[in-house]
Amino acid sequence: MSVFSLNSLLNTGASTNGASNTHNMKPISAPSIASAAMLVEVVIKRWSAQKRDKDATARMLQQNNATKGAAKVDKYLMGECPELKELNSFLNSVRTFVYSATLPWTDTGIRLLTTTHHAKFHGRITAIQQELGTYLDAFLGVYEWRLNEVEAQRADLGLGAMFRRDDYPTPDEVRSKFAIKVTYMPVPEAGDWRVDIGTEGSNALKEHYEDYFTSREELLRQDIYKKFAEKVERLINSMDWTQGEKAKRMYNTTFDAVHELIDTMQDFNLTGDAGIETLRQQLAAVMDGVTLDALKNDHALRAEKKRQLENTINSLPGLHW
Numbered sequence: 001m002s003v004f005s006l007n008s009l010l011n012t013g014a015s016t017n018g019a020s021n022t023h024n025m026k027p028i029s030a031p032s033i034a035s036a037a038m039l040v041e042v043v044i045k046r047w048s049a050q051k052r053d054k055d056a057t058a059r060m061l062q063q064n065n066a067t068k069g070a071a072k073v074d075k076y077l078m079g080e081c082p083e084l085k086e087l088n089s090f091l092n093s094v095r096t097f098v099y100s101a102t103l104p105w106t107d108t109g110i111r112l113l114t115t116t117h118h119a120k121f122h123g124r125i126t127a128i129q130q131e132l133g134t135y136l137d138a139f140l141g142v143y144e145w146r147l148n149e150v151e152a153q154r155a156d157l158g159l160g161a162m163f164r165r166d167d168y169p170t171p172d173e174v175r176s177k178f179a180i181k182v183t184y185m186p187v188p189e190a191g192d193w194r195v196d197i198g199t200e201g202s203n204a205l206k207e208h209y210e211d212y213f214t215s216r217e218e219l220l221r222q223d224i225y226k227k228f229a230e231k232v233e234r235l236i237n238s239m240d241w242t243q244g245e246k247a248k249r250m251y252n253t254t255f256d257a258v259h260e261l262i263d264t265m266q267d268f269n270l271t272g273d274a275g276i277e278t279l280r281q282q283l284a285a286v287m288d289g290v291t292l293d294a295l296k297n298d299h300a301l302r303a304e305k306k307r308q309l310e311n312t313i314n315s316l317p318g319l320h321w
Helices: 006-010 054-063 082-101 115-152 171-176 198-238 252-268 274-287 292-297 299-314
Strands: 037-045 050-052 074-076 111-114 179-186
Touching: 037 082, 037 115, 082 111, 082 115, 111 115, 115 171, 115 179, 198 252, 198 274, 198 299, 252 274, 252 292, 274 299, 292 299
Parallel strands: none
Antiparallel strands: 037 111, 037 179, 050 074
């Protein structure tokens, strides 16, 4: 299955396994969020391959002397279907990619995308939409056969008397249930109200949105710190062994993800937060000149870098995750 990484989106170059680059340490200049970013909504549609069975639910409630609404019976229509499993894993990886390449904005799933990353993000998400067709074709190529197999072996596959062929949509209907839809929108500013509600109402709306905008800035800050903690702690955990102990696996992806942070923290720091920039520079100093091979083979270096990385984690502000 496909794997998406922020490194491929940002085109930061070859793996840092061989030799690390010296990262830009200059102070950032923060433009306004509205001019430096846009909103993006990525909607992922999929067929659950599940069906509520009202008759089985009623029987179960009666058998257990339970009241209506206490429990429900859902059927898994496809049994063990590797093609559907791969399709769903692909869609899960798409969501992971979108979350790693963007910042949170609304509670409804709309994300913030920096303008500098738009072209690469759009190119990658377009390729992903096309790749969905490949996975979908593979599933629909065996759909009818899998359906017949479930019917013929329903006792062995778990549905038993609950099997009903009418529960299954046609292949065309299944295809229509899968999609990846992308919508780009500008970030609205507080003064951008075009409704005729009078001066008092307009001022109240502007104040409301300014408060909301301030809360979004804090959400962006916390998301950057959260990404930092997750990736750095993953590397720290892989370094937690000493000479004479069984070596832990240290993966290129884990190591590279920490190096990516040094660039992406600057790109994502749209508010010019001094704490984020200080943390970014600390991480750059710790990782400068360090290779994965050196961490694997030099026990003293690994112990020292682990200690330094732990110090960066300990310097994180208290966050509400």
